[in-house]
Amino acid sequence: MSSTYYYRIVGKNIELWEYVASGQYDIIGDYRIRLPVDRSSENLIYPNNAIDNGLMFEGTAYIEPFVNADPNELSGGAQPTLSAPTGAPGGASGTVDNTDEEEWHINMSRMLSLAIVDYCKAMMSDLAAKLDMKEYYMREFWKKVGDERSNKRIASVIFPHSPYAVK
């Protein structure tokens, strides 16, 4: 059924279209006979079936960027239990002062946290009109983000031996 749907991106929305192939036939006796004149057609129509939870988006998101515990340390040998603190995005609403915010942990790996430090330094350089320093720290930022990504990739390299190779 999913193969009969298509989407198109229109600004902040998607348009969902359903693909239908239709043809015309006549009933002669008990038989349905396709007419010799080709009247079949392929169309995109508005979806004509209601499906509960039928449409699913998958993407990167701003999900609990701040948490109440260090996400890079085990808690008693087990994975830490993380939750969004009060006032943080995704957490319960409530009054938050500066002291509370300073205790928030960034819900990212240590390498990405270090990259964020470089980003903050770049923005401070930008405010001070030190654009060469800003460029330097932004380069460091993307370098650390790239390092973090490559840390999770396992690449294996195979060297073929020639038939008469001395091993």
Add this chain to the structure above:
Amino acid sequence: MTIQEIMERTHMKDTALCVAWVKDAIHLIESQYDETIGTWKTDIIDASGGTDNKYPFPANMIKLKSISVLDTNDNKYKRIKRLVNKPTVVEDTDPNE
């Protein structure tokens, strides 16, 4: 790493500004790489016209990875393809014909 540690490393004094920049940095990272993946589901309605076939992107989504539709035959989500061009739309003024 806490916000306080970032402020100490960068010699910042404004907590609100530090939090805002951290959010910007997270946004940049999520725009380029698949660090935190989320899924959102919504009902497909039986469209009758107008903007019934329009569905908004999730508010907190940063980068789209895929869109799927529930296959009611086997109860599994299956990816659907994107149309590049706008389809030709002809209004069906008399559906009984």
